[in-house]
């Protein structure tokens with residue numbers, strides 16, 4: 363179907379003006395796949411073809427790992443402060459080209475901009491640690507002996523990222539391994555590889571040496587699996603679904619390397635009766651509707667104290683009625699979901715919620731007609747009367763669907779909040795410091811926010827989850843150490 367649309371130039375960037383069509387980045391060169399095959403990247407809001415990227419396979423993985431392994435010797439010997447300077451230069455270029463980065467991501471995942479692009483800030487935060495990755499001195503039996511530890515990098519690291527925020531996710535995951543002296547081979551998701559390729563282009567312009575960052579495009583099966591299994595890959599950083607993460611961990615274990623896993627979530631936002639609702643409601647709305655709910659940290663469960671349940675539901679309905687849905691260039695609150703398959707998953711969960719006896723209090727349908735027929739747009743949706751244990755309360759939906767659950771006591775709130783297999787993120791809204799502290803201490807989540815959501819405004823959060831949301835932490839000041847191995851060195855007595 364064709365619908366005539368006029369997209370203001372300010373909202374567009376031509377991907378081909380940024381990255382040569384049909385190429386990926388291996389060993390400092392922009393190359394096609396060994397097979398010569400490509401696949402299309404679509405704009406989910408218009409179905410327009412944004413570009414073609416190489417359909418990589420095992421031969422391309424081999425070439426990228428060989429390039430990363432060859433570059434490792436020079437990169438690990440590069441003075442840490444020089445590594446830091448190069449990464450800071452990369453951050454500067456991300457700032458300079460923030461419009462291009464933002465527009466590329468708007469177009470390839472169909473989302474409107476909803477917050478300042480964090481790429482440069484996240485790179486700088488870790489780049490500043492370049493010359494602070496250090497070992498310790500150890501006690502010795504004699505004073506003329508010396509014992510200490512060194513932190514050695516591993517070598518070539520595999521990094522696999524999902525489609526839902528490539529420009530936000532990739533720099534955060536690359537910079538820790540790099541600053542510690544490792545090199546990386548990155549596999550972006552097939553739905554959204556362009557922003558990642560452009561980030562590699564900016565890294566190249568910054569003067570980061572050839573082979574230090576490599577990007578291989580292609581599917582999880584054809585690129586992701588051979589990459590994780592490659593004998594010269596020394597560590598894996600995976601972000602994506604819990605199902606795929608489990609597979610990655612098995613593959614990594616088959617050649618005795620660990621994987622840092624950042625997986626799914628089913629995050630609870632807890633609202634006590636004493637909360638400032640004028641403050642809380644906008645956070646609750648953003649928590650579930652930013653990126654159309656396609657966020658690992660989405661606050662998809664709202665736990666509300668029973669005495670204010672109806673008030674909160676009415677306020678939420680009023681707030682949802684003001685939400686605009688449309689293509690990114692209209693600057694709406696929410697764009698489409700990434701594709702038809704994701705849309706079917708979300709609509710399937712909405713059907714399941716109704717069948718399980720929850721009340722569909724707002725939305726619940728796919729939007730159709732005009733611009734909506736060009737993408738998969740789903741109304742912002744609220745379920746009330748949700749009980750702990752229902753599928754919509756337990757499983758990650760990855761769409762704009764909020765489940766409201768009432769509770770009667772602090773203990774019950776904590777029990778329900780902690781009552782899923784996931785443990786990525788949580789939030790509590792209250793004016794009682796004691797309640798906030800108790801919740802923060804008892805929450806089984808890698809990130810707890812108090813009177814805000816998703817850790818908004820903080821830099822250097824150690825990102826990662828409890829339970830089936832994964833293990834390992836990235837992006838914090840001690841996370842570069844995850845990308846080093848400790849070596850003890852003991853000097854014998856000199857005389």
Ligand code: NDP
Pocket residue numbers: 522523524525526549550551552553580581582583585586587590601602603604605606607609610624625626627657658659758760786825826827831
């Ligand atoms: P997937 O797990 O389907 O895919 C993630 C990445 O893994 C993609 O690059 C994909 O490639 C690749 N992949 C898929 N199968 C394999 C395989 N067998 N071997 C190696 N790589 C593979 O997740 P989605 O892309 O659907 O992303 C959504 C998920 O990511 C949600 O569960 C969300 O919660 C989670 N997520 C977690 C975050 C966190 O920090 N905890 C942050 C953001 C998202 P391809 O698609 O090209 O086949």
